[in-house]
Amino acid sequence: MWGCSVWQPHDYLLQKGCDLMEKKMKKKKTPVSNKPLSVRLYTYRWFYVMFLPVLAFLIVFHYLPLAGIRYMFYSYTSAFNIKWVGLDNFIDLVSRPPFWNSFINTLELSIIKLLLNTFMAVIISLLLNEMVNIYFKKITQTIIYLPHFMSWVVTASVFTLILSTYSSGLVNTMLKTMGIIEAGEEISFLTSTEWWRFTYYLINIWKDTGWGTIVFLATLSGISPDLYEAAQIDGANRWDRMRWITFPSLANTIITVLILNLAKIMNLFESVFVLTNDIVTEVSQVLQTYTYDITFTSAPDYGFSTAVGFFRSMVGCLLVIICNFASKKVRGRGIV
Amino acid sequence: MRKTWKKLLALGLAATMVAGMTACGGKKAAELDKLTILVDNTVVNTLNGQAQFEAGLEELMGIDIEIIQPDHSGYYDTVGQTFANPDTTQWPDIVLLGSTYYATYASQGLLADLTEIWEKSDLKASGVIADEKTITDYAIDGKIYGIAPARGNGCMTYVKQSWLDKAGITKVPTTYAEYTAMLDAFVALSPDGYAITSPGLVNNEAPYVNYLPEFFQSAYPDFYQKEDGTWVDGFSEQAMKDALGRLIDAYNNGWIDKEFATNKTSTCRDKFYADKCGVFTYWAGTWAATLSDKLIAAGLDSELVAMKPIDEVGQYIERYSPVWAITSACENPEQAFDLFFGTMLDGSKGQVLWTFGAEDVHWSKKAEDVVVGSGDSTKTYTYGEGEFHFKANLETGDSQYKKNHIDPVLSIAKFKDGEDVSNAQMDPRASAAADIFFSNCTIAPKIVSNDTMSKYQSAIMSLRIELVSQVAAGTISIEDAYARYNDEQGANIQAILDSLNNK
Incomplete structure (x- = not known):
């Protein structure tokens, strides 16, 4: 009967277990402590002392700069030229085609990148999980983790060389050797609007997929071997075990990873900044690079840049709220 | 008695104010420490x-x-x-x-x-x-x-003599037709199939078009003032559209490096030193000697021909x-x-x-051997007592210094008698290139700025750079590029022109 789509024993048991735990948690709401605050503060004083540097860091680098948000209502071209303009920056913002182009690009690039990276990380995790030879598995893991530690600047330089249309370009040379393309038909991976995004996703997969497998491998290692043994005794083959035990066990982690990363999609900058060029701006410009471009020019308006940054933050904030809501629905608890 | 007091008080106050004002007027600016x-x-x-x-x-x-x-x-x-x-x-x-x-x-x-x-x-x-x-x-x-x-200073075109010899070209080009014929011949000689490399097509900084003057010719992709005093947008003029046509030819015929969009200036220099191309438009003066020295270090023929501007270019552009x-x-x-x-x-x-820098750090007049490079490319230069020479680069050691901040060839100030430690012994390659450049250059159009320009100029320039690159690479047509240019920035361009012309 194993493999029948109706019978899913572990899923059923897991769900039951989770429901029971949740009910218990809801029933028993124990207060943290009955002692007065001053006593608790004194008792845990050294923890608070240890937390102080973190608090100072947060205040100095995260909260104090928030005061700069007020400049979105100003024209701020230099220290001597700060003028109140009300909502003019926002009116100007929405009338600029490059802004909307950057906004759409940000969403497209980030979401596709996120889905691809997660998908690849899951696939590789599953493959690694199936490896029997522990040494080979460790070596493979180390190799695929390494690109994560390479800076984006170095990555861009290396790929610019590898993807060159000239003799130094490894990929085009290989494609020519294999007869896939003819001489003179070399693919401009980084300087053509048709190929840039594909190349961008590929480089991202190469760089971040290995690192992304860590969390999935941790989940996989947490699955009880008893389940696999029981399934094996029942005659389940490898595919069956993967389909009926591994996949369902990973599902929650995949959703969690997706939700957590979805909240960060507006932060796309470095990878695009180092790989973009004048030819592909239309398909590569994202909000963060747009903000950089309008800020670091000979005649910046910091007020306008702040307005763009604020808009980006608002969208990011909205995404966090949506993700929090989705997380509560899916996992039973929020992300914030 | 009360009145007297009041008078005295008023007088006192007035005197204090006068003294204060005098003090303000005569106050000297603080001495800098x-x-x-x-x-x-x-x-x-x-x-x-x-x-x-x-x-x-x-x-x-x-x-x-x-x-x-x-x-x-x-x-x-x-x-x-x-x-x-x-x-x-x-x-x-x-x-x-x-x-x-x-x-x-x-x-x-x-x-x-x-x-x-x-x-x-x-x-x-x-x-x-x-x-x-x-x-x-x-x-x-x-x-x-x-x-x-x-x-x-400005950029001028350097051609490798060895490539001219290999291509059998005896006359340095003086017209666009001759220039493109030379590029055609060089494409066949290049290991990567291009004759000239460039870091982008249009730069961010004025005069914008200094790396490919032969293709831009009289086109200027920014606002400039005509002889009659009116300001115009050079990017919208026919000269610019013609230049875009030449850039398309350059890209399609393989004359220019197709990786111009990902090239940095240093990448282009490295490609030139690695003999990937035979032509490079770069700074006049001291750089002529540096380029030549780097070719020597790479074990290549170092003779460079500093070209005069071709007829269609007329004059190179000297930047501000x-x-x-x-x-x-x-x-x-x-x-x-x-x-x-x-x-x-x-x-x-x-x-x-x-x-020149600091004595005995960047230059010296002491008798000594200056060793540059390493391994097979090590070179030793011997100097006698009292002979001015630059020391080896402290950071890289691969070459001698050429100057500090001021290029002696371009300096606006002359040394007093006996004060020039180099005795005006400039590298003849640098002097020759500078002579050709300054005999054949014109100053770039003047750069101005006002509030309207400050607001829109960077976005307009970014779009121009993007469009020129896309047109040359064949991503969009010239017509579509101008349609987008006018659609996105037309109103802002007009606002700038109005602000300049109605000043």
Whole structure:
């Protein structure tokens, strides 16, 4: 009967277990402590002392700069030229085609990148999980983790060389050797609007997929071997075990990873900044690079840049709220 | 009695006010005890003996100097952030600015007006400045806000003699037809199938088109003032559309490096040194010798032909030089001017420091062997006692220094008798290239700035750069490019033209 789509024993048991735990948690709401605050503060004083540097860091680098948000209502071209303009920056913002182009690009690039990276990380995790030879598995893991530690600047330089249309370009040379393309038909991976995004996703997969497998491998290692043994005794083959035990066990982690990363999609900058060029701006410009471009020019308006940054933050904030809501629905608890 | 008191009190107050006003009027600007200088890497960096250079300046000026030198590529990011900081005590006293930045910051009142200071200065009276026109040319609305110690220089086209020989070309091109014929021949010789490399097609900084003059010819992709005084958008003119047509030809025929969009200046130089191409348009003067030396280091034939501009180009473009300006935050601009420019252009020891660097660190007259390079490419140059020579680069060791900040070929100040440590023994390759350039160049269109330009100019320029690249690479047609240009920026371009023409 194993493999029948109706019978899913572990899923059923897991769900039951989770429901029971949740009910218990809801029933028993124990207060943290009955002692007065001053006593608790004194008792845990050294923890608070240890937390102080973190608090100072947060205040100095995260909260104090928030005061700069007020400049979105100003024209701020230099220290001597700060003028109140009300909502003019926002009116100007929405009338600029490059802004909307950057906004759409940000969403497209980030979401596709996120889905691809997660998908690849899951696939590789599953493959690694199936490896029997522990040494080979460790070596493979180390190799695929390494690109994560390479800076984006170095990555861009290396790929610019590898993807060159000239003799130094490894990929085009290989494609020519294999007869896939003819001489003179070399693919401009980084300087053509048709190929840039594909190349961008590929480089991202190469760089971040290995690192992304860590969390999935941790989940996989947490699955009880008893389940696999029981399934094996029942005659389940490898595919069956993967389909009926591994996949369902990973599902929650995949959703969690997706939700957590979805909240960060507006932060796309470095990878695009180092790989973009004048030819592909239309398909590569994202909000963060747009903000950089309008800020670091000979005649910046910091007020306008702040307005763009604020808009980006608002969208990011909205995404966090949506993700929090989705997380509560899916996992039973929020992300914030 | 009460009235008398009142009178006395009124008199006392009036006297106090008068005394106060007198004190204000006669108050002297605070004496500077330190001079902070913000500069890019056109001055020797910390790995190249900046400490010795700074010590030399401090000795001559008799004041503490602080040189702030951010990363070269992020220099203008730092400058922008500095001028955005309302706490002016954080501003430097002196800053080096490219022409576009200079015009913008001057129009925003961030730079001290040096017009009167210059007129009354000992520097002007000294007669050391041989080229006062370069100083007055940088005036904005009649006021001088910055001093360029050297002419702007510009780019000229260098052709490898070895490639000409291989292609059997005996006559250096003088027309566009001859030039493209040469490029055609070079494409066949190139291991990667292109004849000329370039870091982008249009630069961010004026004069924008200096790396491919033969293709741009008379086109200028920015606002400029015509002879009749009216301002026009050069990018919208027919000359620019024709230039785009030539760039399409250049790309399709493989004349230009198809990786222009991902090239940096250093990448292009490396490609030239690696013999990937036979033509390179780069800075005149000292760079002619540097390019040649790098070819020697790479084991290649180093002979370069510095081309005169082809007939269709007419004249190369000399850029407006970066200028040194005193910021509005400087407490005593007059003293800063005398100390800084009075030393930099003193025709004596100060000028030696800024031109050649520190003695026995960057240059020397002692008898010695200067060893450059490593391994098989090691070269030893022997100099006798009293013979001026540059020392080996402290950071890389692969070549000798060529200059410090001021290019001696381009300097606006002449050395006083017996003060030129080099005895004007400039590298003949550099002098020859500079001679050709300055005999065949015209100054770039003047850069101006106002509030409207400040608001829209960077977005317009970014779009122009993007469109030129896309048209050349065949991503969009010339017609579509102009449709997008007018659609996205037409209103802003008109606003700028109105602001300039209705001034």
